[in-house]
Amino acid sequence: MERHLDEELKELHKDILQMGIMAEEAIFKSVEALKNRDKNQAQTVIDEDKKIDALENVIDEKCIDLIARYQPMAKDVRFITTAMKINSDLERIADLAVDIAQRVIELSAKPLLKPLVDIPKLSSIAQKMVQNALDAFVNRDVSLAKQVFEGEPQADTLRNNVYTELVYDYLAKDPTTADRAVPLLLISRHLERICDHATNIAEDVIYMVEAKVVKHHPEAFK
Amino acid sequence: MERHLDEELKELHKDILQMGIMAEEAIFKSVEALKNRDKNQAQTVIDEDKKIDALENVIDEKCIDLIARYQPMAKDVRFITTAMKINSDLERIADLAVDIAQRVIELSAKPLLKPLVDIPKLSSIAQKMVQNALDAFVNRDVSLAKQVFEGEPQADTLRNNVYTELVYDYLAKDPTTADRAVPLLLISRHLERICDHATNIAEDVIYMVEAKVVKHHPEAFK
Numbered sequence: 001m002e003r004h005l006d007e008e009l010k011e012l013h014k015d016i017l018q019m020g021i022m023a024e025e026a027i028f029k030s031v032e033a034l035k036n037r038d039k040n041q042a043q044t045v046i047d048e049d050k051k052i053d054a055l056e057n058v059i060d061e062k063c064i065d066l067i068a069r070y071q072p073m074a075k076d077v078r079f080i081t082t083a084m085k086i087n088s089d090l091e092r093i094a095d096l097a098v099d100i101a102q103r104v105i106e107l108s109a110k111p112l113l114k115p116l117v118d119i120p121k122l123s124s125i126a127q128k129m130v131q132n133a134l135d136a137f138v139n140r141d142v143s144l145a146k147q148v149f150e151g152e153p154q155a156d157t158l159r160n161n162v163y164t165e166l167v168y169d170y171l172a173k174d175p176t177t178a179d180r181a182v183p184l185l186l187i188s189r190h191l192e193r194i195c196d197h198a199t200n201i202a203e204d205v206i207y208m209v210e211a212k213v214v215k216h217h218p219e220a221f222k
Numbered sequence: 223m224e225r226h227l228d229e230e231l232k233e234l235h236k237d238i239l240q241m242g243i244m245a246e247e248a249i250f251k252s253v254e255a256l257k258n259r260d261k262n263q264a265q266t267v268i269d270e271d272k273k274i275d276a277l278e279n280v281i282d283e284k285c286i287d288l289i290a291r292y293q294p295m296a297k298d299v300r301f302i303t304t305a306m307k308i309n310s311d312l313e314r315i316a317d318l319a320v321d322i323a324q325r326v327i328e329l330s331a332k333p334l335l336k337p338l339v340d341i342p343k344l345s346s347i348a349q350k351m352v353q354n355a356l357d358a359f360v361n362r363d364v365s366l367a368k369q370v371f372e373g374e375p376q377a378d379t380l381r382n383n384v385y386t387e388l389v390y391d392y393l394a395k396d397p398t399t400a401d402r403a404v405p406l407l408l409i410s411r412h413l414e415r416i417c418d419h420a421t422n423i424a425e426d427v428i429y430m431v432e433a434k435v436v437k438h439h440p441e442a443f444k
């Protein structure tokens with residue numbers, strides 16, 4: 001039985017990775033669709049989200065079933081519950097990619113307000129953060145998980161740049177640009193939230209590996 | 223045994239509520255400290271975070287122990303894993319209150335850049351969102367959970383207002399205001415992340431109550 005659980009946990013590992021690949025792909029495609037003003041590609045992101053939602057449910061049910069069936073030890077319960085948290089962050093990341101895709105469709109009929117500079121950079125950071133967070137999970141790599149946090153200030157700066165430029169140089173000077181500026185503002189916000197979810201995943205990985213002793217101040221337990 | 227688990231689940235409920243009350247209090251106090259330029263109150267938020275971290279760990283261990291000890295049915299496993307997710311969102315909310323408190327301490331030696339208008343409003347929305355998300359959990363109230371989402375656009379608008387005002391009216395005109403403007407920018411970002419965590423909690427509650435059938439498109443399962 002023990003061995004069987006081990007196999008199922010390996011499967012779960014793979015499922016989470018698959019979920020991660022799909023979520024990363026959704027971010028990438030949604031921003032490619034923006035760059036190429038490609039309404040069809042944006043629609044693909046929206047359509048494919050059903051698969052991600054379905055996989056999330058499958059993983060979630062599998063986790064609950066594993067717990068109910070195997071009565072795993074605390075260590076394994078912790079792995080499974082971490083997988084559930086990561087699973088839900090990944091599904092939300094994919095939802096944010098859908099939000100981006102919807103903004104791309106809104107924008108596709110209108111001329112682009114300005115060449116995209118900071119949004120693609122922000123998207124690269126978001127993808128990198130998600131990727132590192134997942135690699136950290138797979139390899140139980142705390143130092144890689146900590147690297148994920150380093151993306152946050154860069155992401156904040158880029159989002160703020162996007163915001164300042166759109167508000168200063170466009171909206172304030174010519175309010176009729178709103179229908180082209182606001183979707184870009186929202187896209188930068190969606191990308192920032194993706195970074196936040198990557199941070200959540202990294203925090204969960206650190207917790208899983210180091211458990212309570214290192215997570216918080218140990219003196220609180222004395 | 224069944225009855226005993228029920229009692230333990232009720233305890234868990236109470237623990238999560240206690241965690242919620244402490245997190246809400248941390249937000250409230252950190253923003254009060256900002257309003258009153260009260261370094262001591264800010265320090266209290268930082269000091270009290272140890273208790274929240276400790277309670278998070280206690281709850282987390284309790285959940286894992288419950289699962290390992292009682293072999294609960296799927297429905298109860300779902301409740302317990304949801305409690306674990308909410309527990310971790312609440313701890314992060316409290317961490318963000320600590321981040322705010324740290325900015326308050328930085329600011330406390332300097333004259334306030336401007337009267338605070340939007341930050342207290344943003345803070346009220348954040349607190350309301352957290353409170354509603356927790357009430358939704360306690361009462362398994364999906365429609366209240368959905369109300370939590372309504373806070374998001376308001377929170378985004380307020381954060382954007384804070385950003386525009388500080389960048390436009392202060393930083394751009396006089397870069398020497400940076401050491402007083404940047405902490406306020408960060409505080410608005412911390413408050414926005416608190417709103418995001420409240421949204422996460424609300425999503426988890428909806429999922430717990432409605433399970434997979436309603437969460438995503440049911441057609442994906444056909």
